Amino acid sequence: MSETITARRAAATVVAAVALVMAGTAATPAEAATARTSGTAGLKGIDHDAWIRDVRAVVDRAEPYVAERAAHADGRKQAVVLDIDNTSLETDFHWATVPTPAVAPVLELARFAHERGAAVFFVTARPGVLTPATEWNLRKVGYPVDGLYVRHLPDLFQDVSTYKTAKRAEIEAKGYTIVANIGNNTTDLVGGHAERTFKLPDYDGKLS
Ligand SMILES: [Mg+2]
Secondary structure, rough: HHHHHHHHHHHHHHHHHHHHHHHOOOOHHHHHHHOOHHHHHHOOOOOOOHHHHHHHHHHHHHHHHHHHHHHOOOOOOEEEOOOOEEEEOHHOOOOOOOOEEHHHHHHHHHHHHHHHOOEEEEEEEEHHHHHHHHHHHHHHHHOOOEEEEEEOOOHHHHHHHHHHHHHHHHHHOOEEEEEEEEEEOHHHOOOOOOOOEEEEOOOOOOOO
């Protein structure tokens, strides 16, 4: 096969894949425009594009660390832990978009880590009743999902940071080293059980 045909086929495959992704997951241009001003975040005056820039600045610090650790795994299982709402998914920018779109820089980081052998775990304060919808949403927008931890009774009566810390300890007990824990609230991040924490913006609690 000539290089030109190979290149054309590769290009066609990429175009088809992009079309498939856009048909299945991406916001339409109209939705993308309203995302800047809609949802509870819009009501609170948070600009979508400025938020994404702030998120990317943090992800740009996390990525080299994940790469460095993956290069020196020494046979140990590694993991990254992600919060879901306003960390992995643009929850507060969308009233009713299904599936909720991914936070693009965090999706890129999750894939980057996964390609380098790290497991991707989600730890969320969402109640267990939402497990199927949440896992479907994460996979639909392109996240690798090696584990999803939601709150069941009696976890629902614990404070969020205690619950989330316990889940990270569970992940470690399965033999993983959590190299990075990423969330937008301090309750996602306090309590240890991660080599590094990366705090995304919550604008003084405005983003849940
Ligand atoms: Mg959150």
